[in-house]
Each structure stands twice: as C-alpha cells, then as structure tokens.
Amino acid sequence: MQRRSTKSVTMGDVKIGGQAPVSVQSMTNTDTRNVTETVAQIKELEDAGCELIRVAIPDHEAATKVDQIKAQIDIPLIADIHFDHHLALEVLERGIDGLRINPGNIGGEKNVKEVAEKALAKDVPIRVGVNGGSLEKELLEKYGHPTAEAMVESALNNIKLLEKYNFDDIVISLKASEVPMTLKAYQLMAEEVDYPFHVGITEAGTVKSGTIKSAVGIGSILAQGLGDTIRVSLTGNPVEEIRVVYEILKSLNLRDKGVKIISCPTCGRCEIDLVEIANQVEEEISDINKSIEVAIMGCVVNGPGEAREADIGIAGGKNEGLIFKDGESLRKVASDELVAELVDEIKEL
Ligand code: SF4
Structure with missing residues (x-):
C-alpha cells in the first residue's frame, strides 16, 4: 500500500x-x-x-x-x-x-x-x-x-x-x-x-x-x-x-516479525484435532523471530493450496497430516506427531 x-x-x-x-x-x-x-x-x-x-x-x-x-x-x-x-x-x-x-x-x-x-x-x-x-x-x-x-x-x-x-x-x-x-x-x-x-x-x-x-x-x-x-x-x-x-x-504486510500463522476454522470435513495442533504450534514457535508463513489446515479442500503457498504447512487427513515445505509435499505424519514434526521443520528453515 x-x-x-x-x-x-x-x-x-x-x-x-x-x-x-x-x-x-x-x-x-x-x-x-x-x-x-x-x-x-x-x-x-x-x-x-x-x-x-x-x-x-x-x-x-x-x-x-x-x-x-x-x-x-x-x-x-x-x-x-x-x-x-x-x-x-x-x-x-x-x-x-x-x-x-x-x-x-x-x-x-x-x-x-x-x-x-x-x-x-x-x-x-x-x-x-x-x-x-x-x-x-x-x-x-x-x-x-x-x-x-x-x-x-x-x-x-x-x-x-x-x-x-x-x-x-x-x-x-x-x-x-x-x-x-x-x-x-x-x-x-x-x-x-x-x-x-x-x-x-x-x-x-x-x-x-x-x-x-x-x-x-x-x-x-x-x-x-x-x-x-x-x-x-x-x-x-x-x-x-x-x-x-x-x-x-x-x-497488512507492513512489518516482518515472527511467524505468520494461517489456519482454517475447521468444519465437518476435518478429521484431526486442528484447534489443539494450531494452538500448540503457535505456543511453541512464539519466540521464533523468522519472517515465515505457516499454514495449518484441516483437510484437502483448501489445505494443499494454502500449505503450498506458505513456507511450510500441513493439510489434515484422517488422523494424519501431509506436510508441505517450499511448495512441495514432504511426507505424511500421524496426527499425534504433527506438532513436533512441524515445529522441527520450522526451526530448520
Ligand atoms: S480447510 Fe477443510 S477442514 Fe478447514 S475449514 Fe476448509 S474445508 Fe473445513
């Protein structure tokens, strides 16, 4: 602007x-x-x-x-x-x-x-x-x-x-x-x-x-x-x-400071505990000062699109999530491992 x-x-x-x-x-x-x-x-x-x-x-x-x-x-x-x-x-x-x-x-x-x-x-x-x-x-x-x-x-x-x-x-x-x-x-x-x-x-x-x-x-x-x-x-x-x-x-894209989280509100299609995952990730990366975008999305409707556009992201599936990094899908991870794996990937960026 x-x-x-x-x-x-x-x-x-x-x-x-x-x-x-x-x-x-x-x-x-x-x-x-x-x-x-x-x-x-x-x-x-x-x-x-x-x-x-x-x-x-x-x-x-x-x-x-x-x-x-x-x-x-x-x-x-x-x-x-x-x-x-x-x-x-x-x-x-x-x-x-x-x-x-x-x-x-x-x-x-x-x-x-x-x-x-x-x-x-x-x-x-x-x-x-x-x-x-x-x-x-x-x-x-x-x-x-x-x-x-x-x-x-x-x-x-x-x-x-x-x-x-x-x-x-x-x-x-x-x-x-x-x-x-x-x-x-x-x-x-x-x-x-x-x-x-x-x-x-x-x-x-x-x-x-x-x-x-x-x-x-x-x-x-x-x-x-x-x-x-x-x-x-x-x-x-x-x-x-x-x-x-x-x-x-x-x-407003006016200052880069810290991680910008994009997460969906969830709906009846979501089959993982996305609310808990998003809150935990936000908490664990609150002191990271990298200017990056992380997408935490509940399913394949908008998930892959948002996750690909972000620096890193997940699209939820049935009790699992697909991790994306730099626009590419990396691997599927069980839902109880998602927070830890996502945080590790963010720290590596
Ligand atoms: S990404 Fe999927 S789970 Fe999340 S709100 Fe959209 S349709 Fe529902």
Missing part, C-alpha cells in the same frame, strides 16, 4: 515517518518514580519488540528519574507531560529522547516558547497528542462535543504555537475511543500537514475487546497509508499491546 509522504522525525535512533518502517511503541503502567520496576517492565517490552517507550511524568520526582531509566534501557524514552512545563524542561535537561505534550495545556505561550526553544536546542521531537476526552473548553463549546473536526482544530492550534517558535520536529496523534471519529480525524489532518502520525485508538478496552477494536481502528488507518508509529492501548499488561501491534502490522 502507498504510505502518505511525510517529514522524517528522529527520536533517539528511531526514525518516524519519511517512509521509515511503521515503528512500535507502548507506555509503561508502573510508577515512573520506581526506577527498578519501570526499567524491568521496559526490558520486558523491549524483548517483545517494543521500539519506543513512553513513561508518565506526573510530578517533579518522576521527572528526575528519566536519566536513570534511560541509562538502563536500549530504546528511546519519551516523557508524557501535562499541565506543568517545568517537567518538560527537567526531562529535556536529563536527556529524554521525545516529549508528548499538548502545548495548549502547559500554561500559555511563554511556557510553550521555553519548552520549544529547549527541545529545539536539544534536538528532541515533540508529539502533539490530542485526545478526544481532553479537548479544550472553547472547542467543546464550538462543536458541542468531541468531533474529528474539533480534534483537528485542536492539533492545528497546538502545532501553530510550536511553529511560531520555529519548532517543526513534530509528530501528531489524534486519538479517540471511537473508531470512525479517529479515522476521520487522521484523514482530515492528512490534508493539512505533512508531519508524521502516531496512530492509536485510545482507551480501547480490555485485552479481548480492545484487541479487536484496535485492529479495526488502527488497521483501517494504516490501510489508508496514514500511520507512521503506532500504539495499541489495552487495559492489561502492556506486553500484550506489542503482540497485538505486530499482528496488525503482519496482517
């Missing part, structure tokens, strides 16, 4: 926009003041494939911890700051790689100027993060309630404030918990500016429902070529967010 052409912004060593691969980010849910716990969670997220990490900076003590956190992690660190511009100045002094602020809520132009000038001097990008749930009072009065147009107007006002002080190292996000509104906001914004987009559906829900909502929302936006970095927001362990992000990216 054709991606929108944007400026390129660099946070730490990660490029956002300018046709760089769509980058994957998350946010810690630990107390940032607790450096040990925060670093431990970031390391877990790094292992899962997180490429940029954001931490909340609710007060001065949290701001004073960012250099200690940054020293112990390997991915760029972004500070999420509201209301108090002194926190932004503090984290910039301590080597933060990116800021997420809304210039409109840090206390007037004098404060925006101070932050923009310091961020410019330190070469630190700013994400203007508009959220449908915290729009400015004037915009809510003008539009009656949160709308895509209101979010875009808010973002443009915030961007203008930064640009006034020669700051254009900007990433934009326009998040709402409603998918159609979010999609419309990004579409409208794409007509206005060429800054890269951070895409997400905010407050998407629990791991189960939020995964689906995020896949639909982020997937629709990405499918229109509009996203440059993404975050899935789930009420749960943030490591789950990374798993979901990569599944979304893999399904």
